[in-house]
Every structure is written in structure tokens, then in C-alpha cells.
Amino acid sequence: MTPKFKAAAARRTSRVAADHRERSFDVAYRKLRELIVRGRLSPGSRVVEADIARRLEISRTPVRSALHRLQQEGYVVAYRTTRQARLAVAPLTKEDSRELYWIVGHIEGLAGRLLAQQDEASRAHVVERLLASNAELSKLAEGGSGDPSRIFDLDMGFHQVLVDSAAGPRLSAIHAAIKPQTERYWRLYASAITDQLGKSVEEHAHIIEAIERGDADAAERAIQLNWQLGAERLARVIESLGERGSW
Template sequence: MKAAAALARGARPTLVYHTLRELIVRGQLAPGSRIVETDVASKLRVSRTPVRGALQRLQQEGYIVDAPSLQQSRPTVAPMTHEDALELFSIVAEIEGLAARYAAALDDAARTKLAAVLTATNTKLERASRARQPKHDLLYELDEAFHRGYVTAAAGPRLRALHDVVKPQAERYERLYVSLLSRGIAPSVSEHQAIIRAIRVGDADAAQRAVQTNWRNAADRLGKVITTFGERGQW
């Protein structure tokens, strides 16, 4: 495994962290599953020290919790709950809303260029959603690319750092439930158009509100799915 080979050449907690986080975000480490320190160290060909550091960081960021009702600490992939999803989506709404506000404050040329890029991405998303058998991974990637477009274009380093910490946690929900959320793409595309319009004309207040509305509605759609199909990884 390429990742294991890279880690073997010079392991660092950060590299172990990113490897484990990616597995969690993509659902390859399922919600509620136990993470055994020695097993991780063996699979990644590292000592337990960087694994321990990575697990501590993942726990601080909410990806991992200690299994309840056990005398000894047993790191477990955090369950995916309605309450947690609402909190994460609300935080992302504020971060990305601020980024959209900054995007609307760019000069005319930059706004026009950004609006064109966002429109192209949103058009691809709409077309992909109309496919007879929509590719769920593609729908996710296009939606992610849309939001990343204005964040990358306008957010400062601190805001991007906050975004990089929180957004992958929301991504867990989007990826796991994407097949059930695909019916919500049409309203999301329309909400994206409102974001584009506000950025294009330089209306910072409207751009921020449009992003917040998009994420609030996404949280509502996700909440209905979780209520119907259940939470993941609860004990």
C-alpha cells in the first residue's frame, strides 16, 4: 500500500492522522467501530507513538470518541447522529457564508470569473443529477467543488484552516447518505444559483444569506433522511 510505504519511510502523527481521517470520512472505518492502536500501527508499519498522537487529535476534532460504559479507554469511530449533523452543518454554514461574503467583495473582474466557474460547476451538477442512474460519488464531488470554489477564491488563511477542520466532519454525513440525498439535488442547484447571482453583482449580505440558506436546507433534508433510515454507529 502506497500510504503504508510512505509512512514506513518516516512516520509522523500528522500523516497517520490524515490516513485515518480519510478512512473515517469515506466510511471505510464505519461509525461505531473500534480502533485498536496496535492494529493501526501494524497496518501502517509505524510505532504506536504516532498512532497515539493521531488518535488524540482525531478525538479532539470529534472523529473518535471513547466507547461508553467501559473501564478502559477504547477509541471508537464517532457515531453519526441527527444532533451532530445539525451542529456541523450549522458551523459550515457560518464559515462558508463568511467566505461567500468575502467573494462578493472581490473586484468586478474576479467576481465575474468566479461566477462563471461556479455556474459551470453547478450546470454539471444539474446534468449529473438528471442521469437515469445518477453517480452518487460524482454528485458529491461536484457539490463539494461548487462550495470549495468560492471558499478558495476568497477565504483568508484562518478561515480556510477552520474550514479544513470542520468540513470533512460534515463530509462524513454527505458521503454516507448521498444515495438517499440525491433527490434533494434539484433544490440545491436552485439555491446555488442564488449564491452565484449574489456574488456576481457584489451583494455581500445576499451571498452570505444564500449560503446559510443552502446549508440550513441541506441540514433539513439530511435530518429527514436520518429520521427515516436511522442514525449510524449508536451503541
């Protein structure tokens, strides 16, 4: 195969079938966020560009981009804010968890409000997906089997449906930026969650019912309540753990 031909073929495929090569700073962002969320980078520990770059085997440039974004979203904080910032993984505190859950609850509540105001046909479609999602959760709750990651993903999916089907681009963007941070706290009480799962399923049922009725106020309240109760469950666990800022 001549080089020329090969080049032409490559160009054609890149135009038609998406070449799945990702930008380095997207990869860095994704991996770093994963490391933080899963606790492989301890809350409060310093984050040094060069270290991350070595770890991910790329240069500092894309790492910088990723860190800027993570900082803006709140996964990483600058604990010295003179000309040269020093970054650290954001600590997990009771106050922060309270504000985080409160905000997410209200953001999703707004999405639910919009959703409940849509016409009946659209709502019926969404309700179907919500029911399916909640049924899976219910099955897990009864089984008592507990892969916490699976539970989180399912719960996350349920809430994602709410946002995707109603929120505009801006609200979706805000939601996408802050919602995943709840996972950091979720993992704190992952073991204690299975017995609480049944309650969550119940709360979801209330949400679905309000949307089905097209009752915007009720839908918003139900979603807020779901998050508020989640925050309280979380607070109890944090309390019992003795609120250590880092681990």
C-alpha cells in the first residue's frame, strides 16, 4: 500500500467513522476526577502538576488544563492564592456535604419542575424510563445484594433522566459540573447504604407519581426531599465516623 493511498484512506475514515482518539486534557480530566472521586487521591492531599503528569505519562500542559477545570468545579481547591497557586484535593466536610446536597437537590428540583410542565405525551415517555430505572433499584434493594458502585450508577441514572429530558443547556451544564461530586460522599457510607436503599426507592416513586400527574410543585418538592433525606442519612454516617477531614 503506497503512503499516499494510506493517507487518503486514513483521512476518509477520520471523516466518516469517528476516530476515537481523545484529547489528552480530556483524558487527564476524566482520570483525575476518577482518582479523586474514588479516594485514590486523599482529600486534603497536595496535587502537584509534575507528579500527575508523570503518573499519566503526559506533559504538564494538558494536566494544567484539567486541573483548572477541576478547580472551578470544586474537586480541587487552591489553599494559597497568591501569584502561585498550590492545589489540594478538596476536603470532605460536613458543611460542604450539606451545601452540596442542598444545591443539587434544588437544581434537580428545577429540572423536575420543568419536566412536570411538559405535555402529557412527553411525560409519559419519561415516566416509563424512570419506572424502569427504579424497578432495577428496587430489585437490588430486595435482593440485599450490594455492589455499591452499581447502586450509585443506577441512582445516578435515575436522576440523570430527569435532567436530560427537561433542563436547558445551562442548567444541564451546572448539574453535570456539581452532581458527580456527591459520589465522593456517597462512598463514605457505601457499606451502610443497602438497608437505606428501600427508602430511596420509595422516594423515587413519589417523584414519578408527581411527574405523571403533571404537578410541578409536588415534583420539585419530592426531588428536593429525596436529596435532603439523602443528606441527612449521610450526615449521620459522617457523625458516626467522627468527621475526620482526611483519611
